[in-house]
Amino acid sequence: MTEIFAPVTRFAVPGRIAVGDGVASVWQTATLTEVRRETPYASTFRFAVPAWQGHVPGQHLMLRLTAEDGYTAQRHYSIASPPEDSGHVELTLDHVEGGEVSGWFHTVAEPGDQVEVRGPLSGFFAWPGDRPALLIGAGSGVVPLMSMVRHHRARGLSVPLRMLVSARGPEELIYARELGAETTPVFTRSAPDGVPVGRMSAAHVAPLLAERPEGGWEAYVCGSNAFAEHASRLLVEAGQPRDRIRIERFG
Secondary structure (H helix, E strand, C coil): CCCEECCCECCECCCCCCECCHHHHCCEEEEEEEEEEEECCEEEEEEECCCCCCCCCCCEEEEEEECCCCCEEEEEEECCCCCCCCCEEEEEEECCCCCHHHHHHHHCCCCCCEEEEEEEECCCCCCCCCCCEEEEEEHHHHHHHHHHHHHHHHHCCCCCEEEEEEECCHHHCCCCCCCCCCEEEEECCCCCCCCCECCCCHHHHHHHHCCCCCCCCEEEEEECHHHHHHHHHHHHHCCCCHHHEEEEEEC
């Protein structure tokens, strides 16, 4: 996923990136152990972090690369793995054209390489699994949402969870092999035979809100600025309370 910005939006209470006390504020060494190709433009990077104390799905971390001459580059990345994956964290990164950090990961990094990480950070977008969750993402915005889906599966939670995810086409749908009955994909440019092509619309959102689980939905929206505005507007128009929409934007 690309760099995260604090979720400032008129549809949700603004959140600030907060570094906690103790281990969350300490840089730790993370060793790359595996690289998995997800799409032509995105890969998952798995790290062993022995001192990692766990996270809540939806949180992110800060990653730091240091060059031989001492130059450093830092980025915030959403965590894709569930908290049950003890001692490891996974990040799924797009290969951004001209991206300093993502470019290194996609063209240079290999198992055995070490980076520094700090976190977990921010509780605004976190979902501990205690309330019905309606997840809406586009592109690499699915990354923190997948941590929630994986947590839901790992714990065998009975609390309702649904996910809408938008991609240009099936080949660009991140985690396509893992998506199950809880997920509805929306394709904006190309789709399998029999599947309509088009932007996410009220026709996708309204039926989910109509399910009305006990306690109502907590909505989590992650994507670009334009997508976040569009998806949030669809939710509000379908009746979702504004104060129960959490947004994380990236750029």
